[in-house]
Amino acid sequence: MSLHVQFEGITKRFGPVQVLHGVSFEVQPGTVVGLLGENGAGKSTLMKILAGHEQPSGGTLRIGGQPVAFAGSREAEAAGIVLIHQEFNLAEDLTIAQNIFLGHEKKRGWLLDDAAMRAEAAQALAQVGLAVSPDTPVRRLIVAEKQLVEIAKALARRARLLVMDEPTATLTPGETEALFNLMARLKAEGVTILYISHKLDEVERVTDGVVVMRDGRFVTRAPTASLTRREMANLMVGRELADLYPPKDPPPPADTPPLLRVQGLTVPGWAQDIGFEVRPGEILGFAGLVGAGRTELFEALLGLRPHTVQQLELAGRPVRIRSPREAARLGLTYLSEDRKGKGLHVDFGLKENLTLMALARYARPWLQPAAERAAMQQAVQDFGIRTGTLDIPASSLSGGNQQKLALAKVLHPDPRVIVLDEPTRGVDVGAKRDIYGQVQQLARQGRGVVVVSSELMELVGLCHRVAVMRAGCLMAVVQGSGLTEEELIAHATGTREH
Ligand SMILES: Nc1ncnc2c1ncn2[C@@H]1O[C@H](COP(=O)(O)OP(=O)(O)OP(=O)(O)O)[C@@H](O)[C@H]1O
Ligand SMILES: [Mg+2]
Structure with a gap:
């Protein structure tokens, strides 16, 4: 049969x-x-x-x-x-x-x-x-x-x-x-x-x-x-691929004032009293098993979930964030792991998706189709989005190309801190390399980048420091020579207790 x-x-x-x-x-x-x-x-x-x-x-x-x-x-x-x-x-x-x-x-x-x-x-x-x-x-x-x-x-x-x-x-x-x-x-x-x-x-x-x-x-x-x-x-x-991860830049000096400072963030049922900092030029990873609360933590930070927080500062200023749009205005954007549900408006066109978050920049006071189109062409080039035409809904892009569009979308408002949740999910090896290169470039421009990923190799290959969560708690932040796959697994699964 x-x-x-x-x-x-x-x-x-x-x-x-x-x-x-x-x-x-x-x-x-x-x-x-x-x-x-x-x-x-x-x-x-x-x-x-x-x-x-x-x-x-x-x-x-x-x-x-x-x-x-x-x-x-x-x-x-x-x-x-x-x-x-x-x-x-x-x-x-x-x-x-x-x-x-x-x-x-x-x-x-x-x-x-x-x-x-x-x-x-x-x-x-x-x-x-x-x-x-x-x-x-x-x-x-x-x-x-x-x-x-x-x-x-x-x-x-x-x-x-x-x-x-x-x-x-x-x-x-x-x-x-x-x-x-x-x-x-x-x-x-x-x-x-x-x-x-x-x-x-x-x-x-x-x-x-x-x-x-x-x-x-x-x-x-x-x-x-x-x-x-x-x-x-x-x-x-169809060609010989070079190494997947670019060589790491040195981390910013430890006394650099952070771009994002979070203290005592609690998301009921998901995360307990979490604190961390991201400095300009830094790539901070978040590791953990699925269900450890990483996505929920950042969704809360963006105002998408009920939460309490003791202190939240962006570039040294205390802020309150009630929605992703407000966060974008303050210079913080978030790439959702759920690109279909929360990331892209799949029925909208590519251009609309790209510019939706940056509407304020385009509506002055009317929409500028030419500027929108130019921005889209730039994004297609920068992110290697493969599509025959720009005039299709986002749902017609292949899975990996939707991911690239989602990434282009969160970078379009020119944020200072970017949180990328599973940025390479569904992306082929060549495009993965490109995304890693882009993440590094973002850090080099003095932005703070947070990468949430279930691929430990990716965190080890890319990040300066990696925070590990387990069952809603921050277990450890590893860096330098302690940043290995084994170490991350040990903290994520709780086989290493302090
Ligand atoms: N309904 C559609 N209208 C226009 N183009 C489409 C449509 N569906 C798919 N395409 C295009 O067909 C090409 C192949 O897409 P497909 O989804 O088959 O790729 P894939 O190999 O599955 O890629 P991935 O690894 O990213 O999932 C892409 O360029 C995509 O944009
Ligand atoms: Mg596919």
Whole structure:
């Protein structure tokens, strides 16, 4: 019971822009295949075609040797093909159970069989290791939990071919482990898995073979065991990549007055009495397991959550911040980890997204379309945003390019302190390097940069000092030779007590 998939010369055009240029390869049933490629290479688009979310402009998709043309995802699901979206596709106002059965509601006679749906949803949640009630509204879940609901939804649809588009981007190491176990079980049952990820260590671990795409074209395929990670990265970008992290600048002298000073910040239920400082020219990291309270801490700082604070100073002046807009006016901006929910207005155009936070600068007293356009072109260039045209909604950008746009957006108001929450999530290795270079540049310009990240290597490679949080408390601030992955893990998991 498995599916043999063949792509034959698949092309895809969005209006004038061609994003797939005749992609051909096949997928052996019952294997786990990694799909690699830079941001915008066309991975998600190809998978959306396979799963019936998009129709190809040309070429043939064959399943079990037969040409198929899915008019929608429902038809693909009937054939056993399910896509777990990179950008979540959940209805925020519905419960988990309602989401899992949306469009596939179970009925008893004429009535919805709520009990059966809740029971089956609970079972799927248990399989993915998410311990929440199926009656919870999706709105209340954090990003990692939404990801697990997406996976549970696919399981409940009894997929024989599962496409996972960056499923671990928001998961903790423990949740990732659980997912890998689940994948191994599914594979043993004959399920074929197509796995998209920018985390090459995972690709190395879970896939049997990899397919590499570049600029909308098939480049090569190879057994995973025959490639090193570095070779994978080079195949993706089509050139030899230099080192990921730029050499660190020396930290600012310890007696430099801080740009941002926080004392006694408490976010009920999330963070307890947190204090820290960021100096001009400094890159301060925040490490911790998912759920340690880092995101909630900064959301509170920006006025997005109820909190109390003893002292908050920006550039030496006591301030009160009630909203991100107010913070931006004071020179502090925040890149949300939830780029779809809180970061970008995905239905708005690229330009509108970029300039929304800096409206005051453009409205004098009317909007200046020419200035807006010029700013956008500059941002596209500076941040390497790949798009055929500027006149599309943000939702049409590839995942990694949405992330770059979100980054451009928080830097546009010219802030003095920038908080970046998971700035490289979903971003390919080449673009990661660019972002690290940009972060360093920001610090060099005398700004203060805070980087919240779940990738410890990233914090070690980039930051001058790293604060570690665990269960809402600040456990330690490490720097210098103490700044190692092992040290961060020890504090984050509580295996090192002082
Ligand atoms: N609806 C759309 N309208 C216009 N362009 C689109 C649309 N959907 C995707 N694109 C473009 O197609 C190209 C490929 O995007 P795709 O999402 O497939 O990339 P990807 O390989 O998944 O990248 P990432 O690693 O960033 O997720 C991008 O340039 C993107 O902007
Ligand atoms: Mg994608």
